[in-house]
Amino acid sequence: xxxxxxxxxxLPYWDVLLQGLVFTIxxxxxxxxxGIAVGTAxxxxxxxxxxxxxxxxxxxxxxxxxxxxxxxxFFIFFGLPAAGVTLSETTAAFIAMVINLxxxxxxxxxxxxQAIPKGHIEAGVSLAMSKWEVLRHIVLNQAFRKIxxxxxxxxxxxxxxxxxxxQISAQDLTYAANFVASRNFRNFEVYLLAxxxxxxxxxxxxxxxxGLGRIIFKAE
Amino acid sequence: MLKFSxxxxxxxxxxxxxxxxxxxxxxxxxxxxxxLILLFMRTSGVKPLEWFTKSxxxxxxxxxxxxxxxxxFFGIALFxxxxxxxxxxxxxLTLWTSAFLTEIWRGCVESIPKGQWEASxxxxLTYIEQMRYVILPQAARIAIAPTVGFSVQVVKGxxxxxxxxxxxxxxxxxxxxxxxxxxxxxxxxxxxxxxCLCFPLxxxxxxxxxxxNAAR
Numbered sequence: 001x002x003x004x005x006x007x008x009x010x011l012p013y014w015d016v017l018l019q020g021l022v023f024t025i026x027x028x029x030x031x032x033x034x035g036i037a038v039g040t041a042x043x044x045x046x047x048x049x050x051x052x053x054x055x056x057x058x059x060x061x062x063x064x065x066x067x068x069x070x071x072x073x074f075f076i077f078f079g080l081p082a083a084g085v086t087l088s089e090t091t092a093a094f095i096a097m098v099i100n101l102x103x104x105x106x107x108x109x110x111x112x113x114q115a116i117p118k119g120h121i122e123a124g125v126s127l128a129m130s131k132w133e134v135l136r137h138i139v140l141n142q143a144f145r146k147i148x149x150x151x152x153x154x155x156x157x158x159x160x161x162x163x164x165x166x167q168i169s170a171q172d173l174t175y176a177a178n179f180v181a182s183r184n185f186r187n188f189e190v191y192l193l194a195x196x197x198x199x200x201x202x203x204x205x206x207x208x209x210x211g212l213g214r215i216i217f218k219a220e
Numbered sequence: 221m222l223k224f225s226x227x228x229x230x231x232x233x234x235x236x237x238x239x240x241x242x243x244x245x246x247x248x249x250x251x252x253x254x255x256l257i258l259l260f261m262r263t264s265g266v267k268p269l270e271w272f273t274k275s276x277x278x279x280x281x282x283x284x285x286x287x288x289x290x291x292x293f294f295g296i297a298l299f300x301x302x303x304x305x306x307x308x309x310x311x312x313l314t315l316w317t318s319a320f321l322t323e324i325w326r327g328c329v330e331s332i333p334k335g336q337w338e339a340s341x342x343x344x345l346t347y348i349e350q351m352r353y354v355i356l357p358q359a360a361r362i363a364i365a366p367t368v369g370f371s372v373q374v375v376k377g378x379x380x381x382x383x384x385x386x387x388x389x390x391x392x393x394x395x396x397x398x399x400x401x402x403x404x405x406x407x408x409x410x411x412x413x414x415x416c417l418c419f420p421l422x423x424x425x426x427x428x429x430x431x432x433n434a435a436r
Contacts, residue, residue, distance in 0.1 A: 003298040066372065066418035067411045068379035070390060075407040078397060082404035156282075163284035167383060174286060187294035195287040202282040 007189050013180045017190075020176025021197060027172060028159040028205075031097035035158070036151070038098060039105025043143075044135060046106065047113050057106060064103030070164045072096050077168040093162075093170035101158045108150050112143030145217050152209040156202050163198070173197060224400045230409060236392030237413055243378045243388060244417075246310050248371055251317025258322040263329055264347060273322065280319030286380050288312045293384045309381035317374050324366050328359040365432055369425035372418045379414070389413060 010017070046057040064072065076099075077092040087095065116139055124134040144151075166175035177194040181187045258276065261269040280288065293308040332355050340354040382391035393410035397403045 003300075062419065062422070063411075063415065066422055067414045068376040068390065070379050070382070071393070071407060071411050071414060074390075074393070074403075075411060078403035079407040080404070082402070160282075160284040163286045164380065164383075166286075174284070177287075177290075188291065188298055191287055191290040191294060195283040195291060198284055198287060199279065199282040203278075 003188075005189055006186060007193070009184045009186045010180065010190055010193060013176075013183070013190075016176045016179060017173070017193070017197075020171060020173035021201075023171055024159070024162055024173040025201070027093060027097060027162050027165070027170075028155070030094060031101055031158065031162075032155050034098040035101025036105050036109075038102030039109050040140065042102060042106030043109035043113055044140075046110055048131075048135070061103045061106050064100055065107070069096070069100055069161050070167060072100060073164060073168055089165075089168045089170045092168060093165035093172075096165070097158065097162060100161070101154065104154050104158075105151060108147050108154060109140075109143055111150075112147035113139055115146055116142050148213050148217065152206065152213070155209065156205055159205060160198060160202060224396070224402075226405070229396055229400065229402075229406060232396055233389060233392055233406075233409055233413060236387060236389045237417070239386075239388040240375065240378050240390075240414075240417070243309060243313065243381060243386070244371075244375045247313035247317050247378065248374050250310070250314040251321055251374070254314060254318035255321035255325065258318060259325045259329065260348070260351060262322055262326055263351070277319045277323055280316050281323065285312070285316055285377055286383060288316055289380055289384050305381065305384045305386035308384055309378070309386045313374070313377055313381070316377065317370075320370055320373070321367065324370060325359065325363055328363040328366075329355055331362060332358050362432065365425055365428040368421060368428060372421045372425070375417050375421070376414070 042057045042061070045053045047054075049057075073092065073096045076096050077087065077089060080087065120138050120142070121134055124138045129137070162172060163174040165172050166178060169175060173194055177190045180190045184190075258273050262273040262277075264270065289308060289312045292312040293303055293305065296303045296308065296311075336354055336358065337350065340350045345353065378388060379390040381388055382394065385391070387395070389410055393406050397406045400406065
């Protein structure tokens, strides 16, 4: 190799990179919680709601799942202001992430709901449980247990996908890496470091979610 | 000043769509070939080979595709080679695709009953022969649906090539937006074109999945 790697040049920028990392983590956590809430509502509406609402959910899910995240992001950040909705880059990033994960988790949770035997729901109804009680204690309870691994991998995929928000200058880890690269021109070093940080974050998230799953679903 | 009509915008976007399709096809087919090689290594039972493929998959599945594009774009240049965005994009997307396909296919290979391995081993088939004549033909049947499903991710993945300056659909959208100042229209059209590319693939994957379940 003609080139000598100089990781030392990154040291003065450790705070920038750390701030980016924190933003990425916050973005992931918030959009995970909100995205799963959207997904739960979407899946419930799709399976138990009125037909027209179900169709709206299908259109939402298919539109999001069949277009790239970056185009969704650009549409929200650059496109919507033309329609009179102006958002800051941070808000746009959060909204895009929630909409994106919401669509995927709708589909995942719906699969979990469909896997529940009809007899369970009928049993709940015959025990005079209300519609909401059946949904909460019988349907969602079991559905989440079933789809937890799929949901966990989707969360990691979304976390990695969040690097794209740097393109509308939301200040995440990738943005910080771009910033450092533009200052000291150590492109390869800084991107390698950022990639490793993402890798570590992905592994950490995976084991964290696995542990969390064990605590939540420890019964049975 | 040059004026862009609706049809100018659309036709320019469609020209760029060609590159999205070409990039997707190359990434998918080359990724498939590399993935198949990795699959043989991954299921070979040879420890160093397995260890290598495992970390390969871990890296490509555990880091953002955008970072991989950056690393290839700036990494190859360190060897004194001139890197075009086109080259970096095809390389990164191919390797990224191969990692995911290997992992999908490994699941399919592992779902083949152990008895099939044992029976073919008693017939004195070598590992390669076992895979070629016994395991893969059976695994391929299960693998088709998720593989088609993953092709949607590849098409969407090519959108990131725009960030390192490769002119495909997303990049063309950004450029047209800069020229016309009609972001709402431009990005709606871009999204619509992606949808037209991806939805048939998603639909087909779902159809295949249903057919496979019915056959069982």
